[in-house]
Amino acid sequence: MSTVLLICWVALIVVSYRGAIYALDKLNLL
Amino acid sequence: MIENMDPTMVNWARAQFALTALYHWIFVPLTLGITWIIAFYHTIYVRTGSEEWKRLTKFWMKLFGINFAIGVATGIILEFEFGTNWSNYSWMVGDIFGAPLAIEGIVAFFLEATFFAVMFFGWNRVSKKFHLFSTWMVAIGSNMSAVWILVANAWMQYPTGQSFNPDTARFEMQNFADVALSPVAISKFTHTTSSSMLLASLFIISISSWYLLKGRHIRMAKRSIVVASIFGLLASAMVGLTGDEAAYEVAQHQPMKLAAFEGLYKGEKNAGLVAFGMINSDKKVGDDQDPFHFEIRIPGLLTLLANRSLGTFVPGINDLIYGNRDEGIMGADEKIEKGKIAIARLAEYKEAKKTGDAQGAAAALAVFNEHKPYLGYGFLDKPEDAVPPVAMSFNAFHIMVVLGTLFPLVFIAFLYFSWKGTIQEQKWLQVLGLPMILLALAAHMAGWIVAEVGRQPWTIQDLLPVSVARSNLTTGTVQTTFFMFAALFTILLIAELSIMAKQISIGPEEE
Numbered sequence: 001m002s003t004v005l006l007i008c009w010v011a012l013i014v015v016s017y018r019g020a021i022y023a024l025d026k027l028n029l030l
Numbered sequence: 031m032i033e034n035m036d037p038t039m040v041n042w043a044r045a046q047f048a049l050t051a052l053y054h055w056i057f058v059p060l061t062l063g064i065t066w067i068i069a070f071y072h073t074i075y076v077r078t079g080s081e082e083w084k085r086l087t088k089f090w091m092k093l094f095g096i097n098f099a100i101g102v103a104t105g106i107i108l109e110f111e112f113g114t115n116w117s118n119y120s121w122m123v124g125d126i127f128g129a130p131l132a133i134e135g136i137v138a139f140f141l142e143a144t145f146f147a148v149m150f151f152g153w154n155r156v157s158k159k160f161h162l163f164s165t166w167m168v169a170i171g172s173n174m175s176a177v178w179i180l181v182a183n184a185w186m187q188y189p190t191g192q193s194f195n196p197d198t199a200r201f202e203m204q205n206f207a208d209v210a211l212s213p214v215a216i217s218k219f220t221h222t223t224s225s226s227m228l229l230a231s232l233f234i235i236s237i238s239s240w241y242l243l244k245g246r247h248i249r250m251a252k253r254s255i256v257v258a259s260i261f262g263l264l265a266s267a268m269v270g271l272t273g274d275e276a277a278y279e280v281a282q283h284q285p286m287k288l289a290a291f292e293g294l295y296k297g298e299k300n301a302g303l304v305a306f307g308m309i310n311s312d313k314k315v316g317d318d319q320d321p322f323h324f325e326i327r328i329p330g331l332l333t334l335l336a337n338r339s340l341g342t343f344v345p346g347i348n349d350l351i352y353g354n355r356d357e358g359i360m361g362a363d364e365k366i367e368k369g370k371i372a373i374a375r376l377a378e379y380k381e382a383k384k385t386g387d388a389q390g391a392a393a394a395l396a397v398f399n400e401h402k403p404y405l406g407y408g409f410l411d412k413p414e415d416a417v418p419p420v421a422m423s424f425n426a427f428h429i430m431v432v433l434g435t436l437f438p439l440v441f442i443a444f445l446y447f448s449w450k451g452t453i454q455e456q457k458w459l460q461v462l463g464l465p466m467i468l469l470a471l472a473a474h475m476a477g478w479i480v481a482e483v484g485r486q487p488w489t490i491q492d493l494l495p496v497s498v499a500r501s502n503l504t505t506g507t508v509q510t511t512f513f514m515f516a517a518l519f520t521i522l523l524i525a526e527l528s529i530m531a532k533q534i535s536i537g538p539e540e541e
Contacts, residue, residue, distance in 0.1 A: 001275055002216040009220045012227070012268045016261045017070055023260055027448065029253045030078065 040500045042508040043115035046515060048482070050108045052475055053519040057101030057526075059474050062176055062223055063230025064094050065169035067261055072165045076158050086250050088153070089538040090234070091165075093530055095150055100526045102143075104519065115508060119489055119499035126192050126203045127182055130210070134178035142171030176226075177219050184215035187481070188283045189490050194402060196376055196395060197383075201493070214279045221272035224265045225477065228437060229470040231262025235444060237534055239463030242454060247537050252453060259445040266438035273434065274335065280484075281336030281344070284491055286416065287484035289347045290423035292332055293321045297346035297354065302327030303335060304428070311421035315351055315414045347420070351413045362413040369408025372401035406493040415495075418486040426479035433473035440466060 024030040068090050075083035109131065112120050120127075148156060148164035156164070185191075191208030192201045203209065235258050238251035281288045288294075293309045294301060307325030336344050343357050353361025375398040382390035410416060444463065447453040485491060489499040 002211070002213050005216055005220045005272060005275060008268060008271060009224065012224060012264055013066060016066075016227075016264045017073075019260045019264065020070060020257045021074075023256050023445075023449075024074075024253065027252075027256060027451070029249070029256060030074070 039503055039505045039508055040496055042505055042512055043111075043500050043503075044496060046115060046508060046512045047108075047111055049512065049516060049519070050104060050111060051478060051482075053523070054101065054104040054108055055474055055478060056471060056523065057097050057104065058176075059222075059226035059229045059470075060097050060233055061094065061101050061172050062226035063228070063265075064090065064097075064233065065165075065172050066227060067230055067234065067257060068094060069162075069166045069169045070257060070261075072162050076162045082249065085538040086253060089250070090254070091150065092533055093237075095146075096526055096530050096533065098146065100522050103522060107515065114511075115501050115503065116489070116499050117501040119494065121200065122494060122499070123192075123201045123490060126185060126189075126201055126209065129203065129206070130178040130182040130185075134175050134182075138171055138174035138178060142168055142175055145171060173223055176223055180218045180222055181210050181212075181215045183481070184212055184218045185209055186488075186490050187218075187485060188212055188214040188279070189493055194405065194493075196379055196398060199376075201490075213275075214283065217272055217275040217279050221269065221276050224268035224272055225434075225474065227265040228262050228269055229467070229474060231258040231265060231441070232437065232466040232470040234258035235262070235440070235463045236465070236467040239460040239466075240534070241537070243457065243460045243464075248454065250538055252448065255444055255453065256448050259441045259448065263438055263441040263445065266434070266441060269434055273431075277335050278338060284485065285345050286347065286350050287418065287423070288336055289345065289350065290418045290420045290484050291427040291480065293325075293420055293424045294332070294344065294346040295321050295348050297344055297349040297357070297359075299333065299341055299343050300330045301332040301336075301344040302329045303331035304424075307428075309421050309424045313420070315347055315417050321420075347417055351416060362407060362410070362416040365404045365407040366410055366413060368401045368404035369406065369410070371408075372398055372405045373408040375401065376405075403492075406488065406490070406495060409495050409498050410487065415487055418484050423480060423484045426476040426483065430473050430476040430480060433469055433476070437466075437470070437473075 021030070068087065071083065071087040071090060074080075075087050112127075145164040145167035148161065149168050152161045152164060189201070190212050191203060191205040193204050194200075195202050209215075234254050238254045238258070241247045241251040242255075277288070277291075280291075289297075292301070292304055293307070293313075295313075295315070304322075305326050305328050307327075308323040310319055310321055310323055313319045313321050330340055333340060333342055333344050345354065345357065345359055349357065349359050349361075351362045353359055353364060375394045379391050379394035379398055382388075382394055407416070440462070443459055444453065447456045447459060453459070487495045487497070489496050
């Protein structure tokens with residue numbers, strides 16, 4: 001479970017980053 | 031020596047540590063979370079070259095800088111308190127506890143502080159790419175700081191990778207990897223840092239809501255809200271996942287703490303989780319009062335949370351204090367007896383060593399080793415002393431969980447109206463957004479109360495009670511420093527809030 005949590009933690013930063021760029025682009029705020 | 035100590039001193043020392051830790055925690059989660067978001071803003075600026083993104087990045091960086099300084103000031107005092115008020119603790123476990131604290135200072139904090147200077151003062155002084163690299167290093171460095179501090183705290187909750195040396199009466203590290211990679215440490219790190227990202231997102235939403243209400247810096251506020259809502263929503267999901275793991279680890283290693291979270295006095299199979307309830311703060315272990323004035327339980331959910339299976343037993347406070355033969359649980363009463371034997375044999379062993387009685391020393395050591403796991407219990411006067419403050423643990427745990435469930439709804443609302451393009455018209459939502467940073471701080475404070483109050487009476491779970499861990503100081507000296515720190519921290523907090531309020535009212539500055 002510890003390994004899963006650490007993978008999820010890295011994914012949280014990567015997916016937040018990608019998701020925020022996608023949303024800003026869609027809303028013409030980039 | 032321990033018997034002659036002033037018993038109220040330990041309560042003042044605990045109060046002083048709580049005061050310092052909770053003040054420290056006003057500033058730390060914002061640092062841990064907002065650095066990732068600032069690194070994102072800075073990356074967008076470097077990628078687009080837009081002056082608007084540069085102003086936005088510098089604005090949030092400035093607020094972070096104000097916050098960072100006071101976080102450091104309170105953190106240093108916190109570390110000194112281990113020496114001043116908890117010198118027996120430092121003596122007995124310093125070999126283990128000191129290692130992660132030293133790594134935090136020498137590796138993580140130095141990394142963070144060095145790059146902080148480049149990040150803050152590097153505009154137009156270093157290349158854009160190196161400047162951006164520095165910003166990311168501040169985010170990584172501050173979160174690495176958290177790793178080592180939380181490894182140290184996790185070891186207090188689950189003291190693995192150590193053994194007690196009867197010759198020195200100190201705990202010594204046997205396996206560094208067991209300490210650094212314990213499941214409690216990893217669940218603590220991921221839970222704390224993801225909830226810090228959640229708090230930082232709400233900080234940005236609170237300030238951006240204020241700008242929208244005032245009709246100022248509209249485009250910056252909209253951008254900030256979109257980014258914070260996405261970071262915050264994903265962090266909320268992570269907080270839920272890691273919170274579940276944290277509760278499971280507590281159930282495995284600190285069953286008394288879990289029972290206190292839920293006001294569970296009588297253990298049961300398929301124990302329910304209290305969804306809503308008012309705990310009876312007058313209830314004592316062993317009396318016949320009802321633990322709750324009223325409560326609504328979700329059947330079976332506590333068993334599922336604690337054991338990840340249905341139909342299994344979750345021990346209550348009474349089971350852990352007086353034992354439960356049917357479930358194979360040894361009570362604190364029996365552990366205290368064994369602990370007192372361990373203490374007596376340890377004294378015999380030392381005396382025999384001193385007089386050169388090798389045979390007597392070996393015999394005493396053999397009995398000591400048999401009873402060693404219960405050594406900490408030998409310092410408790412009565413079984414009921416092993417119960418933490420139940421009402422405080424219960425209330426803090428449920429405040430944390432309720433707020434943690436509310437926050438994702440806030441992020442969804444902000445994201446929905448941003449997506450529809452009507453966020454500027456939703457005055458009700460902007461007003462709702464204003465106090466969110468305060469609620470996030472309340473959830474964080476409740477989380478630390480859950481972790482630390484729930485562990486009482488231990489500094490090191492089952493090994494070292496607070497009554498033994500303290501320094502031999504008079505109550506008066508600890509009271510004096512308590513009020514001194516309370517005044518100092520309050521002045522620092524007022525200074526920070528007034529500087530931050532001024533910067534927020536100025537807003538992003540033109541170049």
